[in-house]
Amino acid sequence: MQMPAQIRAPSFVSTRRFFQQKLADLHKCNDLNQLRQLHALIYKFNLHKDPFVAPKLISALSLCRQMELAVSVFDQIPSPNVHSFNTLIKAYIRNSEPDKALELFREMRWSGIDPDSYTYLFFLKASTGLNFVKMIHAHVEKCNLYSDVFMPNSLIDAYSKCGLTGFIEAKMLFDVMEERDVVTYNSMISGLVKVGELTEAKKMFDEMPERDWVSWNAILDGYVKAGEMSAAFAIFEKMPSRNVVSWSTVISGYAKNGDMENAKILFDNMPVKNLVAWTIMISAYAEKGLAKEAIKLYHQMEDAGLKLDDGSIVSILSASAESGLLRLGKKVHQSIIRSRYKCGTLISNALIDMYCKSGSLNMAWQIFNTIERKDLVSWNIMIHGLAMHGHGQKALCLFEKMKEEGFAPDEVTFVGILSACSHSGLVKEGLHYFHTMVTDYKTEPQLEHYGCMIDLLGRGGHLNEAFRLLDEMPFEPNVVIWSSLLGACRMHNAVELAEEVLDQLVKLGPGIAGNFSMLSNIYAAAGDWGSVANARLQLRKTASKRASGASSIELNDELHEFTVMDKSHPKSDRIYQTINGLNQHLQRFAPNVVIAESPCF
């Protein structure tokens, strides 16, 4: 049936008006379904080549993580200008692909287009290293791109994220600025907070001419980061008004200080909860190994209709990895698959790390093999994962493959390689790699590398060489290194050396229950029962004074936790029986390996 003309006309006008309105706000559109409709209309009216519409469309597509479509829109712009290039550069940076942004930057230069202040502002937002910021700063100076306060503000922010040396540069810029605004002061306050200069930050906060929410939140964060929760809460109460960031800052402060009760009370009472707020709470529960609470909150977040983003995924996954909460990690992974969220390298790396640390090496390996663009971090995580689970040879193979694919190892890679050798008893190989890291890769060994080598030599029974390296290294040995030596003494029944090592450990701080337990076993193996009794007495004193480290494993939705001297688990007798059985079995086939200390108590 045909509609009367007078009815059809207003409908057409309102559709056009609606479309025009949508085009004006196109770059802010983050709803994929709505964007799909607009995308179709834009192509229908051939507007995708319009120099004003195309960048907006690219921006919206990048917000909805449709980078392939964004690139295809860019490719159809007849002769892209600096603004079009900037929009795609920003899109890449927003989607955690700074390498592609740099490639595009080079392409822009080859096309004869000069970057403008916007180009550098986008790169400053993504930059992490001091040298990179200095390079941009030099370009900005050379081309005199200081048209307004945005550029120096951006430089101050980027510099102050590069540690103390960077902050000194930021301060120099601040001092010579003729015109400062509230953002300049805010950037300086957050910079001071980052380098731990809370007193100076507070001074600047008190001196600044005007304050908005950001200033209050930045100084609030300063007190939270310093662990001064009562001062932080006093500021929180004193603020003229609070937004979701203020609430989240205080909540994360309580959570980090172990006060989950107050964190939860505030979380329940905050007027508006956004993705970050939920992420803070879920990650905090996960970090503390409180699986049930973390998962319950995760479901509530999903029910509230919130969708994960890169930040929340990485945060929850790394918290799950820390405590080995496989079930929560898997839930996040399933959500990613279900929502067809495009997994970048960052997320894939976080997933691999979570699966490695939760013991699902196969899943980690599967994801590792499907990453489109592996970076050094991906290789490092996988090498560490293999090393951690005793697959020393496989870790070394992967290291060789990584080099074949053109990646240069860094100091983190070598920690993985050396620990792979030490966990698999590959003494010769370990010595070889320790040597080549200096000669071939010009990487100066750090305390961690010496630690791996001392552990490797000690486990392998080369106790004298281990002690020699300990004397020669240019660092003071820490608790980890002394503890690994104590373990080596235990393995090779070196009673006198063990006593020396324990003396050093006691000097370093409050006794660690595990070490006395190990010493008592060394005495027991040597048949010195008087000393066994003494060591056990020390152990009881230590264990009652101080919470010792715990191991945990999640089985059938339940978290089981174990500490030294712990017999609280309902199946404790069976567990220790199994450990003893395994140790006896191992002593026949591999006399140098001990799974865990047998219970003496």
Place this chain on the structure above:
DNA sequence: TTAGGGTTAG
């Protein structure tokens, strides 16, 4: 009368 920008919490 049409574009893109800087600061705070995960």
